Amino acid sequence: MLPAAPITKTQRVRIDLGDRSYDIDIGADLIGRSETFADVPRASTGVIVTNEVVAPLYLSTLRGALQSRHERVLNVVLPDGESHKQWLTLQTIFDHLLEAGCDRKTVLYALGGGVVGDMTGFAAACYMRGVSFVQVPTTLLAQVDSSVGGKTGINHPMGKNMIGAFHQPLKVVCDLDVLRSLPDREFSAGMAEIIKYGPIADMAFLDWIEDNIDALMLRDPMSLAHAVRRSCEIKAQVVGADERESGVRAVLNFGHTFGHAIEAGMGYGAWLHGEAVGCGMVMAARLSQALGLVDAAFVTRLNTLVKRAGLPVVAPVLDPSRNADRYLELMRVDKKAEAGEIRFVLIDPPGHASLRPASDAVVADVIARSCQPA
């Protein structure tokens, strides 16, 4: 078992991207302290973008910490949910910024989960062709996933995250205290991405998660601090080698090809992203097994851990009359597809992932088996 660093001290993960480098701070009681934001430029205006669920919980706390950094701190409160991750909501942010006369030095703060982070980041990428932003992720998923990588964007009726930009934050603040208010279902969704880092990069980390899954599910701060830090480190390592996702970075999408099909097929918001990824990982592991890359024990092990994290492991039927075809259709518009060929992130061997195509027949069989309760 790896030692978890003590929670009292804020931990820092450096994301090394040349002149776009930034730090992720991980610790307790961060968002209410002005020192947390000491390295953010003293722009005249700071704008907190959040949603109607998070605003009552943390908006005034963050506002308080930012008062000393900016002459005025404005806020934009968006509706909650993945269904609002679209142009009209983005337009709301632009309207606010322009009405308030925000200039190019304005700093945006994304206070919320992945949806708020992706939209705020994309707004920052596009407003006056680019302003700075700080990520303050309030969900476990956002802390371990969207806080590293600079991916921002919105959905299109024909596909998730189809419109977006790579735009790195000035810094990321992962306050572990805010995870206490997270609903169980959302907490589990975050666990999916933490578990993900094991099979694709670090089986010792998977061992550690298995050993600490009970403490993690009880939201023990010391266990969480380690899980968040190690997840960010692994993601940083992968992203550092491939900032613009031309190759190796795609391994981070383990479980996402099936997962995106589930999300799109069920209608965005029906399944949480992390739930779809959790189930998608089990499906991708099964596909890896079907291609002879991993053994049945590995699939069972992953299935068990995903289940213990409170995540679904039985895939939904998207269309009773042509279920596999529907999955395949949805996966073919995935951004990783090339000229219509789906490239799956497969485990080969455990602790390492690679991109490969697979025949429709084999994939269809995996889908059929995954839709049946084990």
Added chain:
Amino acid sequence: MLPAAPITKTQRVRIDLGDRSYDIDIGADLIGRSETFADVPRASTGVIVTNEVVAPLYLSTLRGALQSRHERVLNVVLPDGESHKQWLTLQTIFDHLLEAGCDRKTVLYALGGGVVGDMTGFAAACYMRGVSFVQVPTTLLAQVDSSVGGKTGINHPMGKNMIGAFHQPLKVVCDLDVLRSLPDREFSAGMAEIIKYGPIADMAFLDWIEDNIDALMLRDPMSLAHAVRRSCEIKAQVVGADERESGVRAVLNFGHTFGHAIEAGMGYGAWLHGEAVGCGMVMAARLSQALGLVDAAFVTRLNTLVKRAGLPVVAPVLDPSRNADRYLELMRVDKKAEAGEIRFVLIDPPGHASLRPASDAVVADVIARSCQPA
């Protein structure tokens, strides 16, 4: 007088931006030849984005040249005009790309003027977080302005180009033959940006333009080739020193602060961008004079040349009851403004520009004088 290079040979201006470097090819009969596009990657899909005015003239010519580069060449024909430079039109491009199953390797071709170029470039910047695009500018303005710098974007009801990205093209093809079909008014609009490069960077070039203004207005290819090349070279020099417009690059906006106010105040499309810039340059020269930076002779000289290029030199009254206030109000939301302070690009001395604030009273006086026929 500088020698104009012979038109028979295609001239190339290299835009040096590290791994985002690209070439601008300037010459006759370029868009119909497949050799022109020999260095574009052989992606399975190429998509020509153009508008309903340009399509009947050059779409089939460009399609022909691209057939050998891509397995399929698709096209998206947008409505014409600045008023369509907005999200809904951009959405049309995304819809086409997704419906056609375009992947990340897809290459977009912007065939048209600045509006098509800005929107296609922004679509390329955002589609799946970034695909490649080639600029094929069909207006003089687009050839000497938007072909260098990587600025892309759309308008917002509250301001021009407020939403956008920096996204460099793979290459730019300036075919001088296509300028023959350009309406006089649009040709003049392009001349505004050519003239601009003199006062801000190269007074010898201004001398050359004055000596050759008649040939240029007759669209003499050899004169045009020199004017386009030299304009691109100067812009490249400035942009190379400041890709993201943090400082020195702003000098390229000489005439644009007043110009944007004219465009916004009259309603986008009433004045062409180049017309507003032409008039705006005379206003900015007058402001430079008011601050003691240039003499009256310089203002007269610029005024005369702008007029000979067929451009307006008398500024429009935007609001009879509070004209100067309306101008100032519109200029305060300019992207170059900082915390509400307008920064003007002023000539100081001729051949060099710098950014400075100016008191509202002095600016108001310049506006009042500029709105009266000389």
